[in-house]
Amino acid sequence: MRAAIFRNGKIVVDTLPEPKPRAGQVLVKSLACGICGSDLHARQHAHRMVEMTKHFPGRKPMDLSRDVVFGHEFCCEILDYGANTARKLKPGTKVCSLPALLTPEGPQGIGYSNDNIGAYAERMLLSVPLLLEVPNGLKAEHAALTEPLAVGVHAVARANIGGNEVPLVIGCGPVGLAVIAALRIKGVHPIVASDYSPARRALAERMGADIVVDPARTEAFAAWAERAAMSALEKAARPSLRAMLPALRPALIFECFGIPGLLQQLFEGAPRDARIVVVGVCMETDRSEPMLAILKELSVQYVLGYTANEFAHSLRLIAEGEVDAASLVTATVGIDGVAQAFADLANPGAHTKIIVEPWR
Known part of the structure; x- marks a missing residue:
């Protein structure tokens, strides 16, 4: 053969x-x-x-x-x-x-x-x-x-979403698009997505992104912050010490490129208490500054693959037109x-x- x-x-x-x-x-x-x-x-x-x-x-x-x-x-x-x-x-x-x-x-x-x-x-x-x-x-x-969609479904499941987060998807290749689709299906909005490619940004919108950003023109975290502003009630409910921080909803960042240097960029740009889910597979040695993550109390979750149930669920999502x-x-x-x-x-x-x- x-x-x-x-x-x-x-x-x-x-x-x-x-x-x-x-x-x-x-x-x-x-x-x-x-x-x-x-x-x-x-x-x-x-x-x-x-x-x-x-x-x-x-x-x-x-x-x-x-x-x-x-x-x-x-x-x-x-x-x-x-x-x-x-x-x-x-x-x-x-x-x-x-x-x-x-x-x-x-x-x-x-x-x-x-x-x-x-x-x-x-x-x-x-x-x-x-x-x-x-x-x-x-x-x-x-x-x-089915397989690449299951990767996105698994990444969103492992993110342990509480419901108040504003997601930012960095990279709109197949994996990033799968994450966007999974976020939409889960009902998490607004979804902000960033990619240099006009074609991939268009696909991100089609998959369910509410805001798409060209990072060559607009800084992704600035676009995210505009959509993550707290309501007046949310601001008022904050503890006094938290009131000194920017009035933003929790950040949930999905890294879907898998290239060296990107994690460091996220450490630099992410707001305090952000959660970063690393979905992209970087196969090279990378370097980042842990002190940035420590000072901001960032959480970093690495994910891989999917479960058998997530795989079967992904096939059904495609077959049913979701x-x-x-x-x-x-x-x-x-x-x-x-x-x-x-x-x-x-x-x-x-x-x-x-x-x-x-x-x-």
């Missing part, structure tokens, strides 16, 4: 042996797979991923001298089952799954593994217990957005176009989500 393979630091097209399902597994055809920002980072910083994996006993790091097939945001079609496996869904059924295989040694990731092929290949293996049937005739390229998945897809490519798609995604103004269709 054909696949787009991460080999010697580059994305190349080659053939691989056909995977064979074991007991509890299903062979699937990859219908659609989103190119994740983590895939772009992984190609550039794969050695850092390997180094970090060594801090987690039981996780098997990638061997960068061997082939890796990325692809963990996918929708697939069932082809066949392994021996002694209950056939709970018919061949031809469209499915999504958490990007993991259940093995006797424990769960193993799909997409950043030498052994478990990701969805940039024509076919791959999934674990039957993790399968979710795609409902409502949902298109495969839209169902494939999230406009179609607006996020800006291009589709076959296996031969993956390398160029990686290059194209370096320009955030041109694309938001490129979907790989390996069958093309």
